[in-house]
Amino acid sequence: MPLAMTPQCEVLIDGMHSASLPVHDRGLLYGDGVFRTLRVVAGKPLWWDEQVAKLTEDCARLGLLAPDPETWLADLEHISPSLTDGVLKLLVTRGSGPRGYQLPPAGSVRRLMYFDATTLQARPRAGLRMRVCALRLGWQPRLAGIKHLNRLENVLARAEWNSTEFDEGVLLDQAERVVSGVMSNIFVWRHDQLLTPRIDRCGVAGVARARLMRLAKAHGVDVQETDLSLQAVFDADEVMLTNSVTGLRRVACLETKHWLDPVISPRLAEWLDA
Amino acid sequence: MPLAMTPQCEVLIDGMHSASLPVHDRGLLYGDGVFRTLRVVAGKPLWWDEQVAKLTEDCARLGLLAPDPETWLADLEHISPSLTDGVLKLLVTRGSGPRGYQLPPAGSVRRLMYFDATTLQARPRAGLRMRVCALRLGWQPRLAGIKHLNRLENVLARAEWNSTEFDEGVLLDQAERVVSGVMSNIFVWRHDQLLTPRIDRCGVAGVARARLMRLAKAHGVDVQETDLSLQAVFDADEVMLTNSVTGLRRVACLETKHWLDPVISPRLAEWLDA
Numbered sequence: 409m410p411l412a413m414t415p416q417c418e419v420l421i422d423g424m425h426s427a428s429l430p431v432h433d434r435g436l437l438y439g440d441g442v443f444r445t446l447r448v449v450a451g452k453p454l455w456w457d458e459q460v461a462k463l464t465e466d467c468a469r470l471g472l473l474a475p476d477p478e479t480w481l482a483d484l485e486h487i488s489p490s491l492t493d494g495v496l497k498l499l500v501t502r503g504s505g506p507r508g509y510q511l512p513p514a515g516s517v518r519r520l521m522y523f524d525a526t527t528l529q530a531r532p533r534a535g536l537r538m539r540v541c542a543l544r545l546g547w548q549p550r551l552a553g554i555k556h557l558n559r560l561e562n563v564l565a566r567a568e569w570n571s572t573e574f575d576e577g578v579l580l581d582q583a584e585r586v587v588s589g590v591m592s593n594i595f596v597w598r599h600d601q602l603l604t605p606r607i608d609r610c611g612v613a614g615v616a617r618a619r620l621m622r623l624a625k626a627h628g629v630d631v632q633e634t635d636l637s638l639q640a641v642f643d644a645d646e647v648m649l650t651n652s653v654t655g656l657r658r659v660a661c662l663e664t665k666h667w668l669d670p671v672i673s674p675r676l677a678e679w680l681d682a
Numbered sequence: 683m684p685l686a687m688t689p690q691c692e693v694l695i696d697g698m699h700s701a702s703l704p705v706h707d708r709g710l711l712y713g714d715g716v717f718r719t720l721r722v723v724a725g726k727p728l729w730w731d732e733q734v735a736k737l738t739e740d741c742a743r744l745g746l747l748a749p750d751p752e753t754w755l756a757d758l759e760h761i762s763p764s765l766t767d768g769v770l771k772l773l774v775t776r777g778s779g780p781r782g783y784q785l786p787p788a789g790s791v792r793r794l795m796y797f798d799a800t801t802l803q804a805r806p807r808a809g810l811r812m813r814v815c816a817l818r819l820g821w822q823p824r825l826a827g828i829k830h831l832n833r834l835e836n837v838l839a840r841a842e843w844n845s846t847e848f849d850e851g852v853l854l855d856q857a858e859r860v861v862s863g864v865m866s867n868i869f870v871w872r873h874d875q876l877l878t879p880r881i882d883r884c885g886v887a888g889v890a891r892a893r894l895m896r897l898a899k900a901h902g903v904d905v906q907e908t909d910l911s912l913q914a915v916f917d918a919d920e921v922m923l924t925n926s927v928t929g930l931r932r933v934a935c936l937e938t939k940h941w942l943d944p945v946i947s948p949r950l951a952e953w954l955d956a
Binding site: 417419421426427428430431432433434435438439440443470471495499501502507508509510511520522524526543546547548551556557558562563564565566567570582590591610 | 691693695700701702703704705706707708709710711712713714717744745769773775776781782783784785794796798800817819820821822824825830831832833834835836837838839840841844856864865884
């Protein structure tokens, strides 16, 4: 990822500055929670309303009582990344509870806000270099689309390469369908259509993905959520990845296949960032 | 679960008494870690060597550098649940690292030991009451068997019932095969055979399960890991659940099916607890 880590990180837990979390938090014990990662430019978090709305929706999917948008806004004011660039993370867990999977009393949630003052590198002009991951995502419709804290599949997939030779990996599911990148959603442009995999069996339905689909449609583009084979990606006129922090980036190569020039990506990136 | 929660809980993080964990721990952020839960009787953790061995094996599956058995022993001495009954939890995470799924430098792990002084109720004589869960476990062979921190499927399955009418739920996979209970492994006794589901696509391969299989075989029982249908469970002469904290317990009913008397469970429980 084109991010430099700096030690400048602030964290609020339930609105209070804190660097540590109770050890009985169900986020740790079971991955029982959800999160969002946002880009902050000059103190302003991008796509804030959409991010908070998606977090609220993900909470509902897991039966978590989502914090109010006003509460997140108050946290944002408190953490005050004034005029700073960086990455903001919003995270909700089901709080602490007695031992065992059984849900603690309703309304028991804990919210965390992280702000990392990091400098984002300029978008790489040459495009991203991708590989195909060996790991196949399992199907779990009950969790599909949600950015929850059970991310071991992503960790294992990302651990498949350690070199800087590749920027991202393509994730397939157990039926060999393309789902996404390890850290991004994927779009292909082919025959004047914008295609992206359905996220109803596995994968995360990112905010940048939803935003791009909406905006491209509004500009008259034929956008389809569909089953996508790896061959369809290789055959694409252009391949692009979306991520809330890094925006839209085009893919320069996937394994031995190369795409030399941008086709539609500059226009889509402009719409997405508008 | 037949456990009463008490506030008497001690926690060591990397050998130091602590009640809180750094907020950048990957156990929280991604569920990037593994754990074990053990029963402690009069200050002695049951099946200690097998538990530490299984934890070490699970660490290896995820590329985590497992703490030495000697380190766990030192922690145990330090937390010193002398002559107390309760539940011990060992937990290993990939520690803190820079933002993103990419693995931090090798060897970065954090270990936690929890001791809860709880009183275990006597084993319910009447047997357990079970239901069939609606949630279907997804297949992920890379994670199958491991007691990792990605436990949202168990949380969602356990959330399906809130009454005390049921003690446990049967989990099936996406091919409608029986995998386990939500908090236990499952065994059925039928035609003088002891059958238990294979745990190679999903589910947790518990220490009590491995121990029971080994000990039953040593006593001449025909033990098979196999594909198990829900019908095969209904048709069983006896159904039993195993769990490291609560041991072996027989099932009295599953939905509308009842098993009135123990058949083989008293003998198996004796072997398991020996």
